[in-house]
Amino acid sequence: MKRFIIVGHKASTSGDFSLNDMPGGAGRMDVLCRCVNSSLFLSHDLRRDVECYLVLQGEPDPPKTILFSGERVRYLNPDERSAGSLIKKALAATCRDEFSESTKGVYVRRGGLDRLLSEFQVALLDENGEDIRTMAELPDAYLLSDHMNFAEEEEALIQDVQKVSVGPKILHADHTITIMLNEMDRRENPSEL
Structure with a gap:
């Protein structure tokens, strides 16, 4: 299983945001929706062997983690509004300490990055990391940030994590x-x- 973990530093933890204002009113939820789509979509198909974890750290009730399972997800179309709608439904569901399914293949739970780091061995995608093209083996789980840098407390959590790079430039x-x-x-x- 391939896993991508994306931290949304300002991403709303309430489903009250408008799908028409995901960049502003939802704390750059649009960035996370694009990450879901990049993780899961092929042309005319889905990547069944990928899981995408969104770590939402915005107000009013952080942190929450939403999981999109490529193997099980339904009702997801390749546009930001579709992913945003499924995120809204997940945030409207009862959030517990363990993942509960809000719609087919979309799950939500309490907890954030520290919990995921205890569950998976991850590599940080960073322009200063080891070039993936020279690595003999690639990790199975990757950590990325949204449009913001990692906060000081997050940096402390990931200071010993392997860093890998897809190239010398900073990319979305x-x-x-x-x-x-x-x-x-x-x-x-x-x-x-």
Whole structure:
């Protein structure tokens, strides 16, 4: 299973936001929606072997984690509003300490980055990390930030995490996910190159 964890520093933890104002009123939820789509969509299909975790740290009730399972998700279309709508439904559901399903293949629970780091061995996607093209083996789980840098307390949590890079430039999180998945695809199917 391939996993992407994206931290949304200002992303709303209430489903009261408008789908017409995800960049402003929802704390840049649009960035997270693009990451969901980059993680899960192929042309005319979904990546069934990918999970996308959104760590929402905005007001009024942080932190919450939303999981999109490529294997089980339904009702997701390749546009930001579709992902945003499923996030709204997840945030409207009762949030417990363990994942509960809000819609098919979308889950929500209390807790944030520290909990996910205790559950998975992750690599931080960072332009100063080891180039993925020179690595013998690639990790299975990756951590990214939204449009903001990691906060000081997050930096303390990830100081010993392996850093890997898709290139020398700083890219948007959703573009980084696409490049990472492309590299994985190429390694899994070398005869198709």
